[in-house]
Amino acid sequence: MTEFQAYFQVGYKHIIAIDALDHLLFVAVLSILYSWKNWKTLLILITAFTIGHSITLALSALNILVFPTKTVEMLIPLTIILTAVYNFFDNPNATNTFKIRYVIALVFGFVHGFAFSNLLKSMFALSNENIILKLFAFNVGIEFGQITALLIYLSISSILIKILGDKNKHHLTLVFSAIVIILSGQMFLGRI
8 A cells, every 4th residue: 555545534424423523523514505416516515625624734744833622622512513504505596505505615624633543643754754645635535425325315315305305304403403503512622
């Protein structure tokens, strides 16, 4: 296995894991308004999230920008809660919905990047060579992990909409967002 493949796999597994629930919930609650026909929009949103966390991941992993781990761990559930709360007030047909969600994905991606950096810092302690390649491979792995999660989410969402009917999509969004708020609130309280 090449070094690129190894770090790609670490990034991918970091997303597709039970202990990555916070990141998976953020991706899901950010994407809940969309369906298969909006796959390009979703890919852009997920990539904005990746861009955000890639920047802070690189800055933090290289010790250029350091943020207290405990604070980051508390902020992550708050990003999820705020995004879920926004779903209650967002109008999917409004012209600025995508722009606002793009900014949310990018800005909150900055916060999530600090969490990813803790894993990479421990790995860099073992070998400080090829840091740029490692960062790139890790980020590509994370992006593919998020896309995998998104494909699973869209499949489940499509089945639910087919069962409940398209007219109930808004209700499904609100119920899912409420559940995410409760789960993220528990995460937040557990991290205080």
